[in-house]
Amino acid sequence: MIQFKNIVKKYKTKTVIQRFSLDIDSGQLVVFIGPSGCGKTTLLKMINQLIQPTSGQILVNGTDISTMNPIELRRNIGYVIQNTGLFPHMTIKENLELIPKLKGEGPAEIEKKTFELLEIVGLDPKEFLDRYPKELSGGQQQRVGVARAFSTNSDIILMDEPFSALDPVTRTSLQDELYQMQRELNKTIVFVTHDMDEAIKIADKICILKDGDIVQYDTPENILKNPANDFVSDFIGKRRVWNNPELLLAEDIMISNPVKIHANRNILQAIEIMKDNKVDSLMVTDKTNRLIGMVTLKSIQLFNRNASIEEVMERNVLSVSNETNLLSVLAIMNEHKIGYVPVVNSMNQLAGLITRSSILSALSSQLIEMEVAF
């Protein structure tokens, strides 16, 4: 775990970081994003002591890094800078083995790891091991840069705009590889970028920065759905939810107060409730608001008016959880040819109802936001 505690950084009189506090959990990929000059690189370099804070502390797994030997610390933290920082006079193999050798790892172990890392980043070791950096394309060099950061066996890897110089295709494939590697190797990665699409694609959490301060720190989903302020909305662009329908969940598109009835009421009462609310179906709930069935006007008209709802209700009601996304909801409604579907929480309590018109109104409100924004 990496903890920033009340970090302040001043250059002469200019304060570039103002009381910055942030916790980064182990095994997470956290992205720092924000306008040029907001302090991303400064914060990143503080983690491996390339920059010292003016005041405040950084703890790595509970230890204040200012008490550690900086050289030792850096050997244990992978670091990828924009231009890869490969040593031009060393082969790819030598570049990758440098830090493990300095750390005194055994030759056989180092060789095996170098080989594996190149394979992971999609470079054929037989072809590339003995080449020099200048004999590789920019994208291939960046892959080696990523492999080298992972070669340190460290739990923490810092990446400062590592893919910014790449063409979109190479960039996408390296993003995918990084995502997979992080999942497999369970590293803690702090990744700086200018690119919100990149952040959304790879991050567990995104930290949006402005003038050395945190504007929002949350999962990509939450940032897209609930931007903290106009700065964040502008930064992510209003169209994103519209472009990512999987981010709209049942709870965002449902009516949250569906008309319902308790199972112990009778048919006459049900018909009255339907008339009052101008609906032709009711969700049936028990005392604890759990969904236990439903009735439609058509199905209950045939019965004696005194019959209890419990006796006549349809018990096999299809429902979705409040976290089901829009695409799955639509698929379920299409597959079962139904015009509405109740939404329940994890305890099967009725949370809402999705109808064709609730979907339309949720989508059109997104559309209106978009039109206002552009």
Ligand SMILES: Nc1ncnc2c1ncn2[C@@H]1O[C@H](COP(=O)(O)OP(=O)(O)OP(=O)(O)O)[C@@H](O)[C@H]1O
């Ligand atoms: N050595 C220095 N002396 C004075 N000011 C500095 C120094 N290094 C950085 N700064 C200032 O600190 C601020 C933060 O710089 P930093 O490099 O962290 O920005 P950044 O968010 O990484 O920007 P970019 O996206 O352009 O890389 C900037 O205003 C920069 O001018």
Ligand SMILES: [Mg+2]
């Ligand atoms: Mg920078």
